[in-house]
Amino acid sequence: MKIxxxxxxxxxxxxxxPAELAEITLVATPEELRRIAKFLENCANGIETRGTSWEHEHLSDKDRFFMGSPHFVVFNPECGQ
Known part of the structure; x- marks a missing residue:
């Protein structure tokens, strides 16, 4: 994993x-963390089922609750960068 x-x-x-980071800190409520966990689970499922046709997803595109938040993106490592 890289960040x-x-x-x-x-x-x-x-x-x-973008630069490679050594650490991230999420300042989030329990509700936000559960929403993020659901998003991450869906990303994992997408990568497993669609392979390299699943490149990346933005949290705010999948959950409008995060529209005003910093961008949170999951990228499939099999797709390169």
Missing amino acids: HGYADEGLEIEEIV
Whole structure:
């Protein structure tokens, strides 16, 4: 597993270069953690059933509760980067 991310520095999308992170911290309520856990389970199922045709998913695209939250993306390692 690898974790990538970037700081919100107001850059244009074309200028953003994600960096590999050593640690992440989720500051979340129990409800948010359960929603994230459900999202992660669905991602795992998608990768297992669809293989490389499942590339990535955004949490906020699957659960509108997270529309105003930082982007949370799961990427299939079999798809490269």
